[in-house]
Amino acid sequence: RKEVEQDPGPFNVPEGATVAFNCTYSNSASQSFFWYRQDCRKEPKLLMSVYSSGNEDGRFTAQLNRASQYISLLIRDSKLSDSATYLCVVKANTNAGKSTFGDGTTLTVKP
Amino acid sequence: DGGITQSPKYLFRKEGQNVTLSCEQNLNHDAMYWYRQDPGQGLRLIYYSQIVNDFQKGDIAEGYSVSREKKESFPLTVTSAQKNPTAFYLCASSIRAGVTNEKLFFGSGTQLSVL
Numbered sequence: 001r002k003e004v005e006q007d008p009g010p011f012n013v014p015e016g017a018t019v020a021f022n023c024t025y026s027n028s029a030s031q032s033f034f035w036y037r038q039d040c041r042k043e044p045k046l047l048m049s050v051y052s053s054g055n056e057d058g059r060f061t062a063q064l065n066r067a068s069q070y071i072s073l074l075i076r077d078s079k080l081s082d083s084a085t086y087l088c089v090v091k092a093n094t095n096a097g098k099s100t101f102g103d104g105t106t107l108t109v110k111p
Numbered sequence: 112d113g114g115i116t117q118s119p120k121y122l123f124r125k126e127g128q129n130v131t132l133s134c135e136q137n138l139n140h141d142a143m144y145w146y147r148q149d150p151g152q153g154l155r156l157i158y159y160s161q162i163v164n165d166f167q168k169g170d171i172a173e174g175y176s177v178s179r180e181k182k183e184s185f186p187l188t189v190t191s192a193q194k195n196p197t198a199f200y201l202c203a204s205s206i207r208a209g210v211t212n213e214k215l216f217f218g219s220g221t222q223l224s225v226l
Binding site: 004008042087103 | 146151152153154155156159169199201212213214215217218219220222
């Protein structure tokens with residue numbers, strides 16, 4: 001079993017739709033959680049950190065459930081420009097704080 | 112502007128050849144990392160360095176080597192022992208290793224292909 005698991009998708013949604021991605025992690029020592037966005041053949045870019053109380057940044061909402069060991073990303077009012085791969089990243093407080101990446105969930109927003 | 116510079120953008124390797132990927136940062140970050148990404152997969156850690164003159168193996172270090180002689184530079188050599196080197200290679204840095212909520216800054220990547 002992978003340390004960080006994501007539904008690979010692809011998720012194909014119309015503009016304006018609401019879409020949610022989940023990510024599960026197996027290391028209970030994990031302390032930091034992030035969502036990165038990656039466009040094709042480009043470097044990942046930080047979308048948002050995920051805090052215990054949940055957090056929102058415009059159309060994006062991230063939530064953490066430590067008991068069930070999963071994080072989620074909700075995108076409201078999808079735009080064409082949201083089409084990308086979304087990577088879940090989990091960081092432990094051991095092992096020099098190495099980041100472990102999920103394989104990503106691909107989103108395509110269509111007109 | 113501060114950032115991470117990777118070069119070259121595209122690199123071709125012949126059988127039995129060693130090649131070196133460059134990574135330079137001017138962010139004054141202590142920690143630097145090399146990741147490999149295969150199509151449809153996430154990033155896997157090859158090597159990381161928490162401080163100058165120190166580096167540690169990641170999850171897939173076999174067939175690779177690194178050096179960290181200067182804080183700004185963390186080159187990766189793909190040796191002939193790496194039998195399947197074709198992949199997208201990403202260099203990253205963070206202010207310090209092992210700090211919670213510390214985000215990664217990435218270079219734009221190098222696509223390595225075998226001739």
